[in-house]
Amino acid sequence: MPELPEVETARRSLARRVAGKTIGRVIVGRPTVLRTHSPQGFARALRGRTIRGIARQGKALRFSADPWVLVFHYMLWGVMRFHRDGSAPDAGTAMLFVFAGGATLEFRELQLSTFHLLTPAQAGEAAEPGIDPLDRACTLDAFVAALGTRGSLKDALCNQARIAGIGNLWAHEILFRARLRPDRVIEGLARPEALGLYQATRRTLRAAVAAGGEPGFHDALGREGRARLAVYGRAGQRCPGCGGTVRDGRFHGRPTFYCPRCQR
Numbered sequence: 001m002p003e004l005p006e007v008e009t010a011r012r013s014l015a016r017r018v019a020g021k022t023i024g025r026v027i028v029g030r031p032t033v034l035r036t037h038s039p040q041g042f043a044r045a046l047r048g049r050t051i052r053g054i055a056r057q058g059k060a061l062r063f064s065a066d067p068w069v070l071v072f073h074y075m076l077w078g079v080m081r082f083h084r085d086g087s088a089p090d091a092g093t094a095m096l097f098v099f100a101g102g103a104t105l106e107f108r109e110l111q112l113s114t115f116h117l118l119t120p121a122q123a124g125e126a127a128e129p130g131i132d133p134l135d136r137a138c139t140l141d142a143f144v145a146a147l148g149t150r151g152s153l154k155d156a157l158c159n160q161a162r163i164a165g166i167g168n169l170w171a172h173e174i175l176f177r178a179r180l181r182p183d184r185v186i187e188g189l190a191r192p193e194a195l196g197l198y199q200a201t202r203r204t205l206r207a208a209v210a211a212g213g214e215p216g217f218h219d220a221l222g223r224e225g226r227a228r229l230a231v232y233g234r235a236g237q238r239c240p241g242c243g244g245t246v247r248d249g250r251f252h253g254r255p256t257f258y259c260p261r262c263q264r
Helices: 004-018 039-046 120-126 140-147 153-158 168-179 192-209
Strands: 023-028 053-057 060-065 069-073 077-083 094-097 105-109 114-118 247-251 254-258
Touching: 004 060, 004 077, 004 192, 023 039, 039 069, 039 114, 069 120, 077 094, 114 120, 140 153, 140 192, 153 168, 168 192, 168 254
Parallel strands: none
Antiparallel strands: 023 094, 053 060, 060 069, 069 114, 077 105, 094 105, 247 254
8 A cells, every 4th residue: 555655755756747647538447436526527627727836735735727636546556657648548547647748647447546636625624634654743752642642553553534544554653763662652651762753753654755665666767666675575584683483363363474583
């Protein structure tokens, strides 16, 4: 599931290539991905609109195309690909934007991903309430307040109403860097531990963005992510920190990975 690093990577790989381009035609290959318009209404509303820019909010991308904001939620999975010389839709194409001049932006292999075409006011109301961990507004105090006082650390990091953009994969990597167990409860977390978690969150996500996201993820130009995972999906392998063995299990129904030596 693409999370903040992957979505930010996609945004950066695409922003300069589509900003200023005018949508000449929209082909809706899978109508079920639309949440606000019919296929005909969606295509008609965007035809002739110029993309002014792309922003990220949590795990969603927001394309500004006055007077609309197109919100794309990756959800479970999806591939977004920019084709400089154009492309024709096939069975895997869910959405295709054909720009004036011939370039195309294709969305394919979407699993639960959705499109919402909204006014700026509606887009503001629909934004995830959680704080963005890479935003300047995410100070230590704001981060601690967003975590809350109850529940586990992993659940809090993955709660989009608290902190926007983090999911199951990067929560594990963050907690490994912070040397905290995923099932550790928030209550009783010492201030130095909270500071360590805050720093680990920002450093882990920034490094993941710089590496292009997790292995297996491809940006809009087809480049694969190069981030090296410390614990996620590495059960039974050596811990890169202490040389011990990474363990796995289930926590609240989801796979969980950690090092019992490094994380407390």
